[in-house]
Amino acid sequence: MASPILGFSHLAPAERIELAEQLRDSLEPQSVELTTDQVAELRRRRVALRQVRGPDRRETAARLPFLWAMVLLSPVLSSCRGGSERHADFPALERSWVNAQQRRDSVALDSLLAPEFLLTEGAHGTPLSRDQYIAAVLHTATEDAIRLQDLRAVHHGDSATVVSRFHCTVVRGGQPTVTFQFRTTDLWIHRKGRWLAASRTMVVAPD
Numbered sequence: 001m002a003s004p005i006l007g008f009s010h011l012a013p014a015e016r017i018e019l020a021e022q023l024r025d026s027l028e029p030q031s032v033e034l035t036t037d038q039v040a041e042l043r044r045r046r047v048a049l050r051q052v053r054g055p056d057r058r059e060t061a062a063r064l065p066f067l068w069a070m071v072l073l074s075p076v077l078s079s080c081r082g083g084s085e086r087h088a089d090f091p092a093l094e095r096s097w098v099n100a101q102q103r104r105d106s107v108a109l110d111s112l113l114a115p116e117f118l119l120t121e122g123a124h125g126t127p128l129s130r131d132q133y134i135a136a137v138l139h140t141a142t143e144d145a146i147r148l149q150d151l152r153a154v155h156h157g158d159s160a161t162v163v164s165r166f167h168c169t170v171v172r173g174g175q176p177t178v179t180f181q182f183r184t185t186d187l188w189i190h191r192k193g194r195w196l197a198a199s200r201t202m203v204v205a206p207d
Contacts, residue, residue, distance in 0.1 A: 036096055036111045088195045090153040090162050090188065097197065098146045101137050109134050114189060114196035121182075121202045145169040145176065148184075158190040159198075165205060181205040 011019065093112070100108035117130035128136065151164040166184040169176045182202040189198045 036108060039111070087155070088160070088188075088190075090160060090195075091151055093188065093195060093197075094148055094151060094162060094164065094186070098148060102144060102146055104138050104140075106134055106138055109137065112197055114191070114198045117196075117198055117200075119200045119202070122204065125202075145171055160188045160195075162186045162188060166202060 096108065097112050099105075100112060113130050113133075115130060117133065118127040119133045120127045145168070147167045149165040149167065151162065153160055153162045163183070163185050166182040167179060168182070169179040171177065181204070183205045185201045186197055187199045188195050190196075
């Protein structure tokens, strides 16, 4: 096991929390970009806090600064560990992307896609930019039921290629109408402690 970067085993729990709060306060919020998972965790904790009543609420609220500190510091601490944060759960990232598209969640899509993202459908398809793709998702007139199969990821340090079979069933009025199948190749890049999708190429797959 690797040696810890900072030794604080001699500190009492209250002192460790105070240290975490000081580290949090030393960072400018705009200098650290949160991942989708980190934002979701913070929102979950805030919802959980609102549901707590009585004396337990004060105790739970006291822990929030520590949570904020750990979330804000996690990209910084990970970068100090020699790149261990570059290993990602790409199936989970792909599922988050699918869920964001099905919910037409522009905030989630914005957090998953790199500024230079391009989507290309078919061998001769016209690429869509990031903004064009998000706009197309938000303004589609149908509900798409999407599932991924045969997903495989190949990691290349600061980038990764994820291939899968992409099944999209178009739903109109609550009824499935037609299903399209694609062979999908996604390029993910690691940037500022986060994994972002830089491109997606979709080719119609044979039945």
